[in-house]
Amino acid sequence: MLYNFLAGLFSNDMAIDLGTANTLVYVKGEGIVLNEPSI
Incomplete structure (x- = not known):
């Protein structure tokens, strides 16, 4: 899963x-993969 996430970052x-x-x-096909507060 981590590999797929990292590979998706460069697509x-x-x-x-x-x-x-x-x-x-x-990420297309995965949905929202990161949701963090913008502080």
Whole structure:
């Protein structure tokens, strides 16, 4: 699973949302893989 996550980070099917409250990382086929507070 970790390999798939890391491989997904370098693909074209990824989006990063640097919101005011949370930072989200979305990977196509996996969904939201990171949801952390933006402090």
